[in-house]
Amino acid sequence: MASKSHEGVAVAPPPLELEREPLVHNRRSLGWLSDRISGIVEGKTPLWWWVSFAICLPVAVLCPLMIGYLIVTGVGVWGLNHPVAWGWAIVNFVWWIGIGHAGTLISAILFLLRQKWRTSINRAAEAMTIFAVMCAGIFPAIHVGRIWFAWWLFPLPNSMGPLWPQFRSPLLWDVFAVSTYFTVSLLFWYMGLIPDLATIRDRAKGVVRKFCYGLFALGWTGSNRHWSNYEKAYLILAGLSTPLVLSVHSIVSFDFAVSQLPGWHTTIFPPYFVAGAIFSGFGMVLTLLIPLRTLFKLEDVITVRHIELMCKVTLATGSIVGYAYFMEVFIAWYGGNPYEAYAFQNRALGPFWWAYWIMISCNVICPQLFWFKKIRTNMVYVFVLSIFVNIGMWFERFVIVVTSLHRDFMPANWGDYTPTYVDVLTYVGTIGFFMTLFLLFIRFLPLVAISEVKGVTPAADPHHPAGGSRGEGH
């Protein structure tokens, strides 16, 4: 089956007029792509994987431990108090869900925009979305005081009247938005996986592998009649995911914007949250892919051009976010509402000034460095800056949640906020959980969408010489 002979096969160069920077470098053939990418799943587990896994798994275990303690003891184990009734849990929730957004953006919006470069990164980005949404989903579930009654948030029939959820609450919108987002992302991701699962199935040697991959490949034969429906469904899902991804973070922002708290109650939130989400999501994609492409030697598939393009998106969204920060402050002043004005002064100059300035430096100043090609093309710089972006976006949510709550309308209620070790370890635990899932993903599933990458190589184009065309075509 997969024979080494493909590696060396050079394909005839395209005519000059079609020359643009290729999405896959070194004119790799179709077969090379399957071999390279499936090889990651089929080959021996590298040592670094085991090391990473051995680190991430125990960290992930912190999460259930801390949650168990929380459930049996009470929300008081967190650092919350009376003005600050939401803290790290909600910060983490918004942060994780924001990270998720890049995956959907790459897979759906760029698909609709016919940005073919998305193909080498969308699988990993989508996986990241799903894992990030799983991490995000943990927090709204555990942050309620009586977790065993959390099912009351769902419209289930009951013998209490029946009593139903209250659909005016943005938290309920969240329930629908996040569960829809998770479900649709999962469907989308799985659908994209079907042909690639078939690839691995067809290459598999052991019965177990054959069975497992075969089961989930659903009997895919690459039939063009199937492809026809598949592509349509994929397009529709992409079309649905695009408004979905915009709505999810808009709805998350409604948690704040629909309330009346100074610093929360603002109409700029939905667009600014979406931009921020994409910003943070691209940050995380960069953080994950830069090491991966090196470790798995995927530089030809995930090229420097990909990284550069992502840096540009980060720069654009980072600038939008910076503009939004500025507008918030401007409107707070221009609006003439002293409560509003105070909330923003307090962010920048009050007791939590440091959080605000971390946010500004990481989210507004750092991405501006991406104007420079030297920085965009240097993987070390990009990696470090992407981590700053992640940090900055966490602090953005911290600033919004905590600094708005700790000094609101009535000075007599004003208070302070300090997280506890349970807050911190739960958050660290979700990072471990995320990384564990991601490691399992790269070990067992193709981390690049094989069939999609094949589809954008010249060899896939029936009108390209590499695709067998002799030039007499259309």
Add this chain to the structure above:
Amino acid sequence: MNGEDLHYGILAEFDTPAATMAAAEKVRDQGYSRWDVHSPFPVHGMDEAMGLKNSQVGWFAFLGGAIGFFGGNLMIWYMNSFDYGLVVGGKPLYSAFSSFPVCYEMTILFAAFGSLFGMLILNRLPRLHHPLLKNRRFAQVTHDKFYVVIECDDPRYDQDDTHALLREAGSRHVELVRD
């Protein structure tokens, strides 16, 4: 035709999408109906080459979306206004505005279900057992080879003619696939 029942169809292997497309056009022109092209990725223009109509998945998605949107509104109206109307924040018992986010999400959710399950229904998937999947050579379909398969059930199927047609179309390998 002797032993026809034992066979699923006839399979022809191609190396490039262009060659496959040319072969498909030939088969289409011959008026075959129960046949298919198999490829590692969707080949641009192949639908036309095979003479396929536009996919019907959209209707499933539309139906799902409509159910989601109107069902959502109905649910919210029923729960918050009709079945147990409570005074909440001085706000209307039912309002299209506050219901919109939930209905919007439900629209998307059900439309997504519609498109995925529509695709599966239209493709008759999952179908774990398939004669082609037993074929050793056919495993290359997810790697870098292209296949044109004509089923024995096709009214125009004739083992020799079809075989010749596929050879003529440029396939270097044509074989019968057992059922």
Add this chain to the structure above:
Amino acid sequence: MSAEASAERTPAAGRRYWRGLEELDDSPEFRRYLEREFPEGAATGDSVSRRDFVRLMSASFLLAGFGLTGCRRPVETIVPFSRLPEGYVHGREQYFATAMPVRRGALPLLAKSADGRPVKLEGNGEHPLATKGTDAFAQAALLDLYDPDRSRKYLRNGTPVTEPEALSALDRLGGELTQRQGEGVRILARHSGSPTRQRLRAELERRWPQAKWHEYEPVGFDRPAAAAAAVFGTPLVPRYRWERAERILSLDCDFLGDEENAALNIKQFAGGRSVAQPGDSMNRLYAVEGLMTLTGSNADHRLRVPTGSVRAVAAALLVEALERIVSVQAASPDRIASLRRLAEQAAFDTAWVAEALGDLAAHRGRSLVVAGYRQPLEVHVLALALNQVLENVGKTVELVPDEQRPAGTISELKNELDAGAVDTLVILGGNPGYDAPAGLDWQATQRRAKRIVRLGYHEDETSGDVAWHVPQTHFLESWGDARTPDGTRVSVQPLIQPLFGGLSELEVIARLIQAGKADAHSLVRATFDAEVGGGEEAWKRFVHDGFLAGSASEPVADPLGFRWGQVFGEISSAASQAAPGSGALEAVFYRDAKMDDGRFNNNGWMQELPDPVTKLTWDNAALLSRLTARELGVENGDVVTLEANGRSITGPVLVQPGLADHTVGLAFGYGRSRTGRIGAFDGQTVGFDVNPLRPGEGGFTVAGVTAAKNGERQVLATTQAHWSMEGRAIVREANLEQFEAKPDFAAHMGLESHGGHLMHDEEGNPAPLYPHPYEERPSLESETHQWGMAIDLNRCVGCSACVVACQSENNVPIVGKEQVAMSREMHWLRIDRYYAGGTDARAGLSGLESDEDYQRQAWIDDPQVVSQPMLCQHCESAPCESVCPVNATVHDHEGLNVMVYNRCVGTRYCSNNCAWKVRRFNFFDYNKRPLERLYEGPLAERPADELELTSMVKNPDVSVRMRGVMEKCTFCVQRIETAKIRQKVAARDSGDIEVPDGAIQTACEQACPADAIVFGNLLGSTESRVKRQKANPRNYAVLGFLDTKPRTTYLAKVRNPNRKMPDYHELPLSTMEYSENMGNPFQDQPAGEGGHH
């Protein structure tokens, strides 16, 4: 009289059907019923029987936790009475009149009894003083009844003995002492106003002529009487008529806070401050003080001088008066000169004094000068002399005969003990082992008696080395009598048999002197029969009403000879005193607003109650002024060692605005070395003991104190970190002149006064985007009742009685110091206290500074203070409701914002969206878990006895909330529902279901001594009090600009400053700060700015 009959007597106020226990008392069934409550064995503290008690009395509805129902439940039993006591109906609340004895007075009370146990104490509004309200102590006294650390056992030399054994031993002892005519017997008692105790004391002195009676009260209030006696030559007590006083000058007299009868004073004082329309008169309060007291914080003008310098101010006032107002023959020039020398011992603003006196003089006969308990006798004499000069005696100061007989002091007793003259020392209540001045070294001193018989409520510092420790009964467990400040005789009626047995003070005396029947009921009845008479009927009436009508003491009508000579005599004998300075601070001791003198030390409600001024909980602190702290180089939480006269104490510093420089404020009542699980919370003594520094009996100041930082730090749990209102129109204030010119000034403040056009149509009606559901579906709205509340900030003095009342009524848990320090206190009703410094003093501050910075900012030196009770506003368009995802907080048809605990999942979103932050979240199982082990979750169980006793204090009409649910003020929905049900039950087949005005009083309203809180029906077919209040031009909604239409509104505060005073401000300081941002509400704004009409 039966319960129904009394209900008929006062039909308008539905709940007034309390009854006298005596009505039942005759029936043998009732006696047995009471005994059966605590069957044999229970009296000795057998916990199993007490559990039976709980089950018996409550038929399992008492411990209202939350449980999932639905599965087959465990078998539960109903245990009916085998013979029902007459008139008892299971599950129906009953009210009994009683009184809480306090020092020489008493507070008349109604006690609510549910299923045989008292669950709430309220003021008895039928009493001639109309003391509907109470103070915080009376509210918290209920919790003391169920204190698990109460003394439960009779101890002989520290070993428990059974009650019968102990009683017969006491009888034997009594026989022996009586035989010896009380030779070598000394009695040490507390102050008391009980006629029966007075009778028994006389009886004791008759039977035991050799014995001697001593009294000790760490904070006594006997100096006004001493001064009156000195000046008039006969035993007299001044009685102040605050309601008649138009100008009041307090010489370090915190009559709204830590003085005697504060609740009554507040009522009378607040009555003079409520203005409804221009032209209404309003009293004016001048305060001269060193500490920052409640009185000072409510004063229109406050002179900040060290406590020891108040004497000089008083002298200056009298000099001024004698020179400028009236010439007194006795005031010879050299006497005036000596007075002036006294006045010159301290530096202060003489213009202030002159103008204040001028104002008082302009209101002769309608003014009042009072001196506080911390001040020495000569200041009280000076105050009396000022009242004499100002013609107030007989008008605002009445003199009534002093019926207290003098007793020996504790210092005299020490001398006798030291001399070995004491054979048997009987200590009746109190805790001298803790609260006697350190110089007496009481714990060691008392051992010099051969034998000590000690009656005590706790096993405490005094209980060491006593021959007999007798557990004392609570006043709700035993019969007694007392006199209220006006002299009216009140009955102290028990509501429950002693939970752990024990004796009352009266019973111990009677038993020891062998004076016949020694049960408290017979003793009190005998006194009544002897002094009042009237037989059974009169007695029943007395017990039922709780007081004896017409028994108030009459003021001495004849203006007695005012002996000026005595006045000057006192003054000339006054020791000279240097003003404090850096390096020689003045320590000032004061009665704590929560612990009193330490008697409430083990009371969780009191420990967690924020101090009305400092907002400190679970601690006392060395209060310093900003400047003093800076000089000492200390900050809040720094531990300092204070030293004077070779003795020292150690405690944390708290900078208190408005405190005189070089003063250290020290509260009594903390740092108990032997106390219960609250006073020694989590094994740590709460606060520090200040008594070791105290000079001696009756001394409240020590000069020459040095302070040194010892390097440690301590967390202080205050409930309000931010002191300034930041120019926001939260409490709205005007001076009286401005109110006269613009009575609706409050409506011209706040953002809503700028943006009204956005929210209202042309007629001024609210113009929402959508109809309210009440309009959309009229069946959702009640046409009978719509509840509302109005809080008069002019009446509220910030005393915090309402906070404890709410806690008691609504089963609000205490959470412990650590949780309070994390801002997790649970009070549904809090008192916000803001300091205002004015724009000049606060120039350069942005309000963004850390709360820690306040202690360094100069504006806090002479601030104005406002207090604002803050509770759920019951907004008609409640922002909390629309964000709850599970309909756990919604509106009911009567306009209440209801919180349904059993539906709440605890997202806390409602709290975030509440602009007033009045919602409280149960971060832990505060009711179920031991507070010191909250973080251990289910691994920590609350001790069974503690759980049981704290369950007994719970109001059975209110759910006890579990962890994970939100809670908040409900407008006492249980009272509303009970009243509605009563009305409906009475209505039967008529449509008369409207609850009459006044039949529902929320717990805070009921407890408020100032009548600042008014609750009622906004619809009502009749004029209701709340409608009247809301029609007051001062009415406004806090944060009204949010347009949530709160049902709780406030009546803006009006200050009444004197234009001539040097510290006069054109605007109240908070209004000045507001004007800086938002424009002066008293100046017409130019068109176009804000107006847009």
Add this chain to the structure above:
Amino acid sequence: MSDIFPKWTNRLPLQLIVAGSLLGLAVVAGVTYYFTPKFTRVGYQPAQPVPFSHAVHAGQLGLDCRYCHHGVEKSWYSNVPSASVCMNCHNQVLREDPRLAPVRESFESGKPLAWIQVHKLPDYVYFNHAVHVNRGVSCVECHGSIHEMDEVYHAKPLSMAFCLSCHRNPAEKLRPLERVTDLDWTWSEDKAESRRQQRLEGAKLAHNWKVESLVNCSACHR
């Protein structure tokens, strides 16, 4: 290759869908039936320490409910009678009956009888008997035909849905006050006529007495 999936596996998806739907339906039906108060509470009939028969006392002898449960019109709770109430009659009737021995013993010793509670609401529900029986709601509405029960059992679910069904439309259940403890009483012998009358007369009573439809939380939860 896919030879590991035999041909029958192609029918599996459909079979799974059908089986899953059926199972889901069964679970929903099961939970609805077995896990709601209609099943978990109704029918609870514990054995009481004394075999007291309501059928004899309230049914055959026609004793009014309030003779024994005299607190019901005044209190939150409808009291369980004390032994002395039993003894009012039984010191003459059935004086020596062994079944009554525990009652006599309790009366003499003063030790109460421990009856087993049948009707119990959750702690957070504040149900007031007085306001119901004084405003035309009969005992039978919540307790069922007690006067026909030899041993009391739980007749109605007493779930929140049950309470609300009446609170939503109280007129359906109101009756003249003097008929509240007359458990057999109907507006008419004829069932259909009775229903018609109930609608008509009930609405009149509700209007005249100003009986509100209390479906807000504060009516029952504090």
